[in-house]
Amino acid sequence: MSKVYVFDHPLIQHKLTYIRDKNTGTKEFRELVDEVATLMAFEITRDMPLEEIEIDTPVTKAKTKVLSGKKMAIVPILRAGIGMVDGILKLIPAAKVGHIGLYRDPETLKPVEYYAKLPADVEERDFIIVDPMLATGGSAVEAINSLKTRGAKSIKFMCLIAAPEGVEAIQEEHPDVDIYIAALDEKLNDHGYIVPGLGDAGDRLFGTK
Ligand SMILES: O=P(O)(O)OC[C@H]1O[C@H](OP(=O)(O)OP(=O)(O)O)[C@H](O)[C@@H]1O
Ligand SMILES: O=c1cc[nH]c(=O)[nH]1
Numbered sequence: 001m002s003k004v005y006v007f008d009h010p011l012i013q014h015k016l017t018y019i020r021d022k023n024t025g026t027k028e029f030r031e032l033v034d035e036v037a038t039l040m041a042f043e044i045t046r047d048m049p050l051e052e053i054e055i056d057t058p059v060t061k062a063k064t065k066v067l068s069g070k071k072m073a074i075v076p077i078l079r080a081g082i083g084m085v086d087g088i089l090k091l092i093p094a095a096k097v098g099h100i101g102l103y104r105d106p107e108t109l110k111p112v113e114y115y116a117k118l119p120a121d122v123e124e125r126d127f128i129i130v131d132p133m134l135a136t137g138g139s140a141v142e143a144i145n146s147l148k149t150r151g152a153k154s155i156k157f158m159c160l161i162a163a164p165e166g167v168e169a170i171q172e173e174h175p176d177v178d179i180y181i182a183a184l185d186e187k188l189n190d191h192g193y194i195v196p197g198l199g200d201a202g203d204r205l206f207g208t209k
């Protein structure tokens with residue numbers, strides 16, 4: 001069963017408050033999402049493998065550690081996932097970036113895929129799918145399906161705010177995919193929006209409402 005990690009670091013929680021606030025404008029919203037993505041990347045990379053190497057310090061030889069070169073890829077779910085990419089790349093600049101384009105049909109709430117482009121060496125990479133919102137879970141489940149169909153073997157899912165329904169959907173359909181979130185909210189409303197949530201993440205990031 002997928003494990004669920006809630007990143008309750010005070011800096012993440014503080015910034016999330018202003019991301020949720022309806023009075024926060026597009027510029028500040030985008031900056032805050034970028035900052036929280038960096039902080040979440042710091043937490044999600046906690047289990048990255050290290051290897052020991054020997055170097056010369058100005059004083060002596062020393063055995064020290066470096067990342068063992070595990071290949072990584074970040075995959076934002078378009079559009080809103082794009083807002084988290086740069087913040088993650090600040091900490092993992094060598095990661096490749098794939099894209100999955102999905103929108104949620106406003107009537108049926110079912111995801112519709114319109115784009116997919118992944119790095120060529122899919123099977124060798126550890127993937128982190130990113131999207132600010134995990135609501136019904138339809139988009140996340142479909143994005144994971146899309147990656148697995150193309151050969152991905154190792155996938156994590158990271159979002160800012162999740163609804164219980166979305167967490168359960170991933171756990172049911174993809175029990176091998178762990179979930180990393182900044183906050184687990186209460187419920188979905190009748191339109192499939194997360195309550196209390198932050199509204200429409202894509203519209204708030206790109207100013208389209
Ligand atoms: O868990 P779900 O019920 O599938 O909902 C979550 C999805 O909805 C939003 O995207 P949206 O469809 O609004 O597309 P956008 O990013 O282009 O605005 C959000 O960014 C997720 O991708
Ligand atoms: O609350 C929600 C649910 C889906 N998509 C969003 O952007 N916000």
Ligand SMILES: [Mg+2]
Pocket residue numbers: 080200201202203
């Ligand atoms: Mg949207």
